[in-house]
Amino acid sequence: MELLDRYLHAIEFWLPKRQKQDIIAELSEDLRSQIEEKEAELGRKLQNEEVEAILKRCGAPLEVASRYRPQQYLIGPTLFPIYRFVLAVALIGCVVPRFLIWLVFLLVDPAHRGYLHIENMWATVLYFAFFTTVAFAIAERSGVKLEALNTWNPRKLPPVRDPNRISRFGSLFEIAAGVVVNVWFAGIFWPQPAVDFYGVRITIAPVWQVFFWSFLFLAVANVAIAGVNLFRPYWTPRRAGLRLLFDGIGAGLFCGLLKAHLLVGISASSIPAAKAIELTNLINTWIARMLPWAIVTMLVILSFDVYRILRLRCVHLHGGSIGPAVKDLSSPMVNGN
């Protein structure tokens, strides 16, 4: 019976303290009865292998003991989806931008990486995951009941939103902002060799002409897309592709602009010539240093554009997952506008 005693001892270790003796006595009685019955059937003592087979059928000690314990969890099934959502949003919000910034600085401007060490990032992630888990575990143990579970009302639930629908307000805002900014942009930065700005004469490199007309063209194109969106308020693959194309060209131009050392000179009656040259170089250097940040921002914008196209492809392939989207998308998508 040595095997049986070892088995019971192993189970006992994992049992709740107050019930240990009782449970082991009962389980022991059952297993001994099984062994005795088998011995009576065979007319001999059981060999170790045969006892082992009986115990194996009964289950692993930890598994057997766990059946006597109440179900325990750190974060229960009600809070768990919220916990996972908070963790995912915060970790993605924390990790992705930092990783992008780290990567772009490493590629573009490794000399000025500064505090952006990848090790710091993992530490941040671990701290964040740890404290989020602890906070939710405390909420679970303190029996926090979500008020929303008791007071919910179907009429208060948010309306189903079609991600491929473009809000008319958004399109109107885009058009208005586009027109105002373009007029201001053209008025101030009309391609000329020098601009007078509050008594300061700013001399600009001739290459500015290329940037100016390109930006102006892109801005007008984007206003045009917003105009189409206003009357056909659903993204289509063609329009989403055009938006990606224009954003991509804009991103490339903007990054080129930062590296172009556009500022040739600054002059003002109150600034000595040597100081003006120093200031010019300093401004050009700082503008160039903004490049990694600009790349990260552009990557985020472009990834949204790519995601929009993928989402549209998904709707095309699977017929859409949201009712109104399928119904409403059918006409503009078929038209391919």
Place this chain on the structure above:
Amino acid sequence: MSQSNGNHDLFENLRLELRRGCLSLAVLSQLRTERYGYTLRKALAEQGLEIDEGTLYPLLRRLESQGLLTSEWREEEKRNKRFYRLSPEGKLMLKQLGAEWQKINSSLKEIL
């Protein structure tokens, strides 16, 4: 191969789920007469309902803590055994659950 394993696992899970609710009823019905764990298992097995010790004893404890069973340790054949039987609440519960089972059974017969 993995598809067939997956189906087998799924079947096992669903089968266990299906059995879980029935076991309480079966155990309560068998404890109209006093029994200890091993004889209870054998009685259930003889009627085609195999139940392993890892499932039966925690279930007995749960039913006892819910007041549906009473138990006592007694010596029999020179060994200490824990005998269980239905409590008055258990008898009432068995009656209600039995009626519910009959309803479910007749509905399922129609459906299947």
